[in-house]
Amino acid sequence: MATNLYDGTAGIGLFLARLAQLTGDPIIRDTARAALGQALTAADPLFSAGEYGFYSGLSGIAWACREAGRLLDHEALAARGEGALRLAARIAPNRQRVDVINGSAGLIPVLLEAAAGGDEEALAAAMRHGDHLVNLAERTEQGWSWDTLGMPNERHLLGFAHGACGIACALTELAPVTGREDFLAAAHEALRYERSHFRPAEGNWPDLRSFVQPLPGGDPPCMLAWCHGAPGIGFARLRIWQLLPGEQDIVSEAETAIQTTLRGLTGTGLGNFSFCHGDGGNADMLLLAADLLDRPALRQQVETAALSALDRFEVPGLPWPCGVPNAGETPNLMLGLAGIGYFLLRLYDSKTVPTALLPGARASSAQ
Secondary structure, X not given: OOOOOOOOHHHXXXXXXXXXXXXXXXXXHHHHHHHHHHHHOOHHHHHHHOOOOOOOOHHHHHHHHHHHHHHOOOHHHHXXXXXXXXXXXXXXXXXXXXXXXXXXXXXXXXXXXXXXXXXXXXXXXXXXXXXXXXXXXXXXXXXXXXXXXXXXXXXXXXXXXXXXXXXXXXXXXXXXXXXXXXXXXXXXXXXXXXXXXXXXXXXXXXXXXXXXXXXXXXXXXXXXXXXXXXXXXHHHHHHHHHHOOOOHHHHHHXXXXXXXXXXXXXXXXXXXXXXXXXXXXXXXXXXXXXXXXXXXXXXXXXXXXXXXXXXXXXXXXXXXXXXXXXHOOOOOOOOOHHXXXXXXXXXXXXXXXXXXXXXXXXXXXXX
C-alpha cells in the first residue's frame, strides 16, 4: 500500500482527520490516526531514498501528520510529523526532484510554514532548495523553465504540478521570507516563459509532454486540470496574487483561468471527479477564487455543479468516477474518494478546510 499524500495512506488520513474534526466521529478519528501512523512507517525508507517531495514523498506525509495532529489534538502524531519534516529538510536537493509533485517546489512552502514557527533549520533548507531551482533554470529569450521530466531534449512543461508556474509559486513564497530578490526575479521569468505559450483563442496553456496525442494540425493539446492546464495555472496565479497583489498581469491571467475552467465545469465536465485531473480539482480552484476574490456568484456555480454530481452518483448509490482507467473507484486523495470527500468538506466550510491542492495551505482561521 502506498503511503504518500498523492495516492497513499497519508492523503486518506488527512481527509479523515478533517472529517473527524468537523463531525466528532471517534471511529473516523481513530481511522485517520491509524492511516497516518501507517504512512509514517515509510519515513526512514523515504529519507534514505532522498524522496522529499510533497505529493510523492516525505514532506507530504510530514505535513499531513502535523495538520492531523493539530486538528485532532493529538500531540504525539504532530510530533512525529515534525520529526519527519526535519528528516525531509536534511535531504540534499536533487536535480531530478524540482516540481510540485515530487520536488523542491512542493517542499519549499512546507518548510516555510515550519520556519514561520521559528525553525531555522527549515528556513535554511528552503533557501537551499530555492538556490537549487534558480541554478537549474534554463534561461532563454522566452523566459526561464525547468526540465522536470528528466528528459533533456523535451520541451519544458507549463502548469502547476510539473511545470513553470508551480515553481514560480514556490519561489514567490520564498522571496519575501528571505529578502532575496533573485528568487522573485526567477519567479517572474518562469511566468514569462509560461505566458509565451498562452493560446488566447482557447483561454488555456498547452500540455507540452511529447507523449500526449497532438491535435490534427500537430500542435500540442490543452488539458483542463490541476496537473496541466488552466485550473492548475489558476491555483498558481491566485496564490501569487495574494503575495503580489499589485501585479495586473497576474490578476488578468487568473481571471482567464477561472473563466476557462468554469466553462468546462458547467459544460460536459471531464468524466471523473478527481482532484488531479478531474472536475473535483477544477471546482476546488473555482471555490478558492470565489473566496479570495469575494465572488459569491462563482461559489454558487460551484455548488450547483457539486449538487448535480451528488444527484448523479450519491443519491442513486452509484460509484463515483475517479481519475483512474475506466473511472472506477479508488480510495486515495488525488485520484479518488478521499479527494472527492475533501472537496465536499471544502464546499461545506472552505474557511476551516483549506485546499489540498496548494502545498502547505492552511485554513484562514489558522493563518
